[in-house]
Amino acid sequence: MALAPKDPDRPSADTGGGTPQPPRTPGWVKAFAVAAGILLLVLIVMLLSGGQHGPSRHL
């Protein structure tokens, strides 16, 4: 899941200097969550509308 901790690509200064403040959720994480939510919504709509989805529903 992760590379070695000494990896040169490793982020090391996410919180910046000065008074420590909790980091904000990165934009790419928010975008990922929105995409996952939309996908989940589509699947739920498919299931509720009697669509052909879900285990063993194909036959």
Add this chain to the structure above:
Amino acid sequence: MILPPTARKIALTAHIVASVGWLGAVVAFLVLAVTAVTSPDVALARGLYAGMDVLGRLALVPLSVLSLATGLVQSLGTSWGLLRYWWVVVKLVITLVAALVLLAYLPTLRTLAEAAVRPDGGIPDALPSLSPVVHAGAAILVLLVAAMLSVFKPRGLTRYGWRKQIAGRGAAVSSAQEVTTDPA
């Protein structure tokens, strides 16, 4: 527990091999699924659905479990941690969901394979099925995203990771002060 360097490299190798093997097995599965849909050869299509069932149970499932397990070892055994960085968390979620969907899809694969090998001459009405093609295509996309996260490691500490980092800095400062004030 932080793994020593050699153990960490072995764990990383196992994780890469398992994950790449999983992706490769899904690609092979997609080839079978597309061929089953497009081939005019009925006997070939029947065999392909049976092959997809075997591939799913004996290759995809073991490799997915291995990928997940080695990933957990790799994150917990290094200072990356499991919940400290967003890219690790997102990759864990992706891998977990992909493995669970695969397990949930096995009964469908079995049903398709059983329908395909029924000795009634032709192909059942439900076959050929686009379902394996769609699922394999989605799996490849998801696994590619996971691979890209591992390579690019987009920045971003979670709140948990941030608290750990602050605590680590505090401990480092305390130990440094103890050293400087030590009369010996």
